[in-house]
Amino acid sequence: MLSYNIILLLVFIIISPFLLYKAITKKRFRYRLFDRVIPKAVQEKDYILVHLASLGEAKAFLNIKDTIENLFKKKIIFSVTSNIGYDYLKKEGFDVFLAPLDFYFLYKKLFNDNLPFLSIFFETEIWPAYINFFKNNHIRIFLINARMSEKSYKFYKKLKVFFSSISKFDVIIAKSQNDKERFYKFNKNVKVCDNVKYALQSKKFEYEFLPILKSHNKKIFVFSSFHCQELDFLSKAIIRVLSFGYKVVLAPRYLEDLPLFEKMLKDLGLDYNLLSSMKNTIKDCILVDSFGVLEAIYSISDKVFVGGSVAGTLKGHNPIEPAIYKNFVFCGLYMDSFKEEVGFLKKLGCLAQINDIDELSNYLKQPNLAFCDLEQKRQQIIECYKRVFLKFVTQA
Template sequence: MLIFRIIYNLIIFILLPIALPLGYLFALKKNEEKDYFERFGFIKIENIPKKSIWFHCASVGEAKSIKILVDKIREELKDISIVVSTVTYTGKKIAEKELNPDISFLLPLENSLAISYLLHLLNTKMFFIVDTELWPNLIYSVSKKCKLYLINGRISDSSFKKYYFFRFLFKKLLNHFEKIFVKSEGDFAKFSKIIGSDENLINFGNLKFFEKKDVDISEVSFLEGKIITAGSTHRGEEELVLAAYESLEDSFDKLIIVPRHLNRVDEVLQLVGNKGFYPVRWSNGDSAVKNAKVIVVDVFGILEKLYKISEKIFIGGSVVENIGGHNIYEALQFEKVVATGKNMWNFKEIYDLARKYNVVYEVEDTQQFIEYLRDDFLISADFYGFERELKKKAREKLDKILEEIRRWV
C-alpha cells in the first residue's frame, strides 16, 4: 500500500505543473477563475470556528442531498460550524445557496498538506464524504485528524467490477471510515463484498427521499391536457411504454419520454418514428413541443417538473433486469401513483413502503401498463400514511447520525 501511495503522489507531482495552467485556462473560459486557486489550498478563512463538521460534496446533487441533515444539525447543535467543500464551482454555488454553510470552498484535491492544515485551522471534529468520493490522500489525511464518515454511499454495477477487482486497495481505503451509511440494500451488499465485512455498514437509504422539493414548473407550464411521462427509461422499456400508449392514444394529449442516458435520444426518436408516431425533441422549442403528441426530452433538469404536471408516470430502470430501478420519490412527492417494473432492488425500502400504501403500481407487460393508464389508482392510494411513515423513518435515520455526531463533538 505504501508503494501505491508513493507512485500515486509521484504521478500527481509530475502532472501538477501541466494541470495548473491548463485548469486555469478552462476556469477563465467558464468565468470561474475567482475561486480557482482554492483547488490548490489558497483558501481564506475569515472567522475561525471553535469546532466544525466538514461535509465534502462532489457537485450539485450531493450538496442538495444533505440539506435535511445540515438543517437538523443546526437545529440541535447550535455551537457547531458547518463547513462544505465541493469539487466543482457550480457545486460550491449551489451548496452556498441550499446549505448556507459557515465556510465553503473548492476542495484542495489530493493536497494532503492543505487538507491537514484546514482540518487543524477549522477545528474539524467530524468529516463526512457525501456519495462515494474515494480520494486516497483526502481519506488518509482526514482519518489521521478526526472521525471520517461516508454518507449516501453507493457503487454502480460498472464501478463495482473495478472496485472488486482492486479490492486489496479499496478495502484499505474503506477501512479508514468510522461508519459507512449506504443508499440501498444493493449498495450494502457491494460494500460488504469489497470490505469483507458489514460491521461498520448501515443501510441508511437516500437522504433525498426525506424532504419534498419546491419545484418551479414555469418552464413546462405551457403544456396542457392529460400527460404521460416515462422517466429515466432504458433500452427495452420505451417499447413497452409505446405499446401501451398506442392502445389508449386518444385518452391522452401527450406522451413524454425521458431517456436515462441522453446519448440514446436519437435511438429513441427512431424507435418512436418506427412505431408510426411523429416525435419532437424537447430542444426544438415550446411551439413544436406544444403541438406534438410524442416528445423525447434531450435536455437535463426538467424531469421533476414534468412529473409534477403529469397524470400518469412510469419510472424506468425497473422493467429491465440489470439496473435496479431509479428514484421513485421524485414523482411520489407530488402525490402521483407511479408505475414501475418489479426490479427495484436499489430502492427496496422506499419501494416496499410505497407498495404498502398503494402509491405505486407494478407493471410487467403491455396489458398491465394499459390497466395502469386506464384506471384511477388514486382512489386506493394512501399518500398521508406513506408520508407519515417515511418521515418517521427519516427521523430514526437522522437520529442515528446525530447520535454519532454527539459522540465526537
C-alpha cells in the same frame, strides 16, 4: 495505500486510450478534466466537507443539510464526482468542486492546510485514498445513507486489503437493515436511519413551461431517466400510454443521447415538442432537453415510469422523488439499487413493477391508482439523523 495508488496508476495508464476515446465522444467524460488531475486548493476554513456523486445524491443530501449545519454551526461545501451533480450544486449557489482522481498526493494539493472540521461521504462513495487522507489527518469521517449490494459486498470481501478503508469511518449510517448487516462485517459502528431520499420535501416551482403543460386538460405521464438501452421498450410503452389519452413527457437519462430519442419519436411517426422551445400549442409528446427540471415536472404529473429498470444491464433509478409528488410510480424488474424502496412503496400501494406492455395497460385501465403520503416517513428520518449527529456533537 501506496500499493493501492500504484495499482490505480497502472490501471489508469492501461485504460487511458479508452478514457481518451470516451473524453472525445462523451461530454461528461471530458468535463473539467484538468480539475480532476490538477485540483485547485480549497480556500475555505473550518467547514464541513460533503462528498457525493450525482444529481440524485445532491438533492437527497439537501434534505438534511440544514439539520447538520444547525447542529455544528458550520458551513458545508461539496465535493462531487459527476458533472451533473456539479452543475446542479453550482446553479443552486453552493460551494462545490470536482473531486480529483483517487490519488493521495492530489488530496494533499487540494486541501493543503485547509482541512475540514468533519467529512461526510454519501451512499457508495468509498474512495480509499480520500478516506485515508482524512483519517491520517485526524479528521472525523461519516458515511451516510450507506448502501452495499450483495454484489458489492462480495467484491469488497475479495479486495478487503484495499477496502479496509470502510473500517475507518467513525460512523456509518445505513439506509436499510440489510445494508447495515453487510457494512457490519467491515465496521462495527453502524446505525440505520432509513433512506434519506424519503426526507425530500415537496417544493413549488415557477418554470415558464409548467403552466403551459397544465393548461391542457390531459393527465401527464412521465418516462423519466431512460437510457438508450431501453428504447425498444420505450417505443412500445409510449404508444400504449398515448392510446389512454395521456400527454407524455420523455426525459432521457443523459442529454447527450437526445438525438437517439428524437430519432425514435420520428420513427414512430410522433409529433413532439422540445421542452426548451415549447410554446402555447404543444404536442402530445414532450421531449425534455433541459437540465435539472424533472422534479418540477413531477410536481404536476400524474404517473411516472422510472427508467434504468427495464434493461438487465442497469440497476434502476430513485422511485421516491416522483412518489413524493403523489404520482403513481411504475418501474421495470431491474431495480437492484433500490430494492428496499421498491418494496416499501409497493406495500403502500403506490408503485408497480412492470414486466411487459400489457401489464402496464392493465394498470392504466384502473381509474384511481393510489399515491403515497410520505410526510411521516420524512419526519422520522430527520429525527433519526439529528439523534446520531447530536451524539457526535456531544462526544467531539
